[in-house]
Amino acid sequence: MHWTVNSEIDAEKYIIERSTDGSAYTAIGEVPATNSGDYSFTDAAPKDGRDYYRIREQDFDGKPTLSVIKLLQFNSKSFVVRLSPVPTYTHSVQLEIDADNNSPVTATLLSMTGQTLKVFVVRPGTNQLNLDNFSKGMYFLRIRTNTDDTQIRKLIIQ
Numbered sequence: 001m002h003w004t005v006n007s008e009i010d011a012e013k014y015i016i017e018r019s020t021d022g023s024a025y026t027a028i029g030e031v032p033a034t035n036s037g038d039y040s041f042t043d044a045a046p047k048d049g050r051d052y053y054r055i056r057e058q059d060f061d062g063k064p065t066l067s068v069i070k071l072l073q074f075n076s077k078s079f080v081v082r083l084s085p086v087p088t089y090t091h092s093v094q095l096e097i098d099a100d101n102n103s104p105v106t107a108t109l110l111s112m113t114g115q116t117l118k119v120f121v122v123r124p125g126t127n128q129l130n131l132d133n134f135s136k137g138m139y140f141l142r143i144r145t146n147t148d149d150t151q152i153r154k155l156i157i158q
Contacts (some may be wrong), residue, residue, distance in 0.1 A: 015055070092130055
């Protein structure tokens with residue numbers, strides 16, 4: 001994470017805190033105040049799922065000031081999606097999914113306004129999607145696993 005401080009009067013250090021529930025925070029690192037105004041910290045071991053972060057500025061007199069809370073989502077079991085060719089001139093695309101298991105995956109074709117046009121049930125590996133019934137234009141393909149991990153790809157039919 002990266003943050004900028006406008007005024008560092010009497011700032012001793014910045015304590016980075018993490019929570020998985022948004023209420024119970026634990027210190028995971030410290031950065032000494034250098035009056036540079038520009039700081040960064042990397043969480044070397046983020047937790048899977050939702051991680052809430054905040055920065056506690058600690059003054060020399062012991063007075064703390066809390067930052068706003070930022071939420072980040074981590075998933076070590078993520079999946080990789082490849083879609084080709086984009087654009088397609090043949091009304092057919094190849095969808096490759098690398099996932100940790102062989103559970104069914106849904107690939108939902110969406111209009112530019114988010115309307116569901118077609119739902120394909122596919123599996124990890126290589127899949128051919130037939131788009132013969134769809135006119136030329138731009139679409140989105142939302143790929144969702146059975147654990148609700150989701151990725152969206154732009155798809156263009158020429």
